Amino acid sequence: MIATQTAVRVGPLLRDWRQRRRLSQLELALTAGTSARHVSFIETGRAQPSSDMVLRLAEHLDVPARQRNALLIAAGHAPVYQETPLDAPEMTAAREAVDKILAGHEPYPALVTDGAWNLIAANNGMGKLLASVAPELVAPPANVLRIALHPDGMAPRIVNLGEWRAHLLDRLRRQCQASGSETLAALYDEALGYGGEHEGPEHNSASDLVLPMRLRHGDLELSFFSTVATFGTPMDITLTELAIETFFPADEQTREFLHS
Structure with missing residues (x-):
């Protein structure tokens, strides 16, 4: 149940980015090396994407690093991009x-x-x-x-x-x-x-x-x-x-x- 709830949160976010880039589920699937069915399942919450899949989709959707972290967190994974102060x-x-x-x-x-x-x-x-x-x-x-x-x-x-x-x-x-x-x-x-x-x-x-x-x-x-x-x-x-x-x-x- 927890996995399904997390997937529901990340699904609409990924769908929003896909629509923002004016791509169909099939177009995104072809460039990301997956199936349109799997993309659809992720967007509707029927499948929970791995961190690798989230990053792969984000890469092909040209999602900025800050928002990639947000997608990972929404999918129940740890963020991968640090935010280091410039004076560090x-x-x-x-x-x-x-x-x-x-x-x-x-x-x-x-x-x-x-x-x-x-x-x-x-x-x-x-x-x-x-x-x-x-x-x-x-x-x-x-x-x-x-x-x-x-x-x-x-x-x-x-x-x-x-x-x-x-x-x-x-x-x-x-x-x-x-x-x-x-x-x-x-x-x-x-x-x-x-x-x-x-x-x-x-x-x-x-x-x-x-x-x-x-x-x-x-x-x-x-x-x-x-x-x-x-x-x-x-x-x-x-x-x-x-x-x-x-x-x-x-x-x-x-x-x-x-x-x-």
């Missing part, structure tokens, strides 16, 4: 790698965020982007999306605010869909509440290749594009959710300003 001794190598990237990117801005867009670290170059942001927005725990789009944040200085807002919200929306995170969904709803129009790219000279963020800084207009890097093959939840965003000058005026 065993994270020294990862921490040093992050610090090296941030320092090596100077004088250009760079920052590190967690899975909820919270600011973990930043280099000195970020100071130029954060000028005039309300102190309460940059006080811990600071959130990068709020810093960018809140009316008391960078938003009043972003020249192409409509298209930049649309870019950030689309990126967040895709993360919500991929992760099923209620925290991200709440952040998305909060950002929508800031108001403002959502515009597509203007396709001017700077955005022919990438969408820049055009920022007022005194009498200057600075233009940046960014790249986002993540850890390869992470086995810890903290590392799976870390993102390193590096900003580059999109024009010569911005490059000269950053080097001045």
Whole structure:
């Protein structure tokens, strides 16, 4: 009876992830090397999946590590992914790698965020982007999306605010869909509440290749594009959710300003 009850709990969760990925039971079964009948039995609670089966299905459903642990627990198994604080001794190598990237990117801005867009670290170059942001927005725990789009944040200085807002919200929306995170969904709803129009790219000279963020800084207009890097093959939840965003000058005026 206990096994059946646990299976009932994990079944709807797996079904939700399968439907989120728009896969049929047969499609999932074929990629995971099992039968559609077995997938159906798991989803309806008629079969209790082993930990290996839960992980195999989660892998082919591209379920994030944090939610894979939740599936394992719902199926009555122990979680396999640890969540180690970034300041723990065993994270020294990862921490040093992050610090090296941030320092090596100077004088250009760079920052590190967690899975909820919270600011973990930043280099000195970020100071130029954060000028005039309300102190309460940059006080811990600071959130990068709020810093960018809140009316008391960078938003009043972003020249192409409509298209930049649309870019950030689309990126967040895709993360919500991929992760099923209620925290991200709440952040998305909060950002929508800031108001403002959502515009597509203007396709001017700077955005022919990438969408820049055009920022007022005194009498200057600075233009940046960014790249986002993540850890390869992470086995810890903290590392799976870390993102390193590096900003580059999109024009010569911005490059000269950053080097001045």
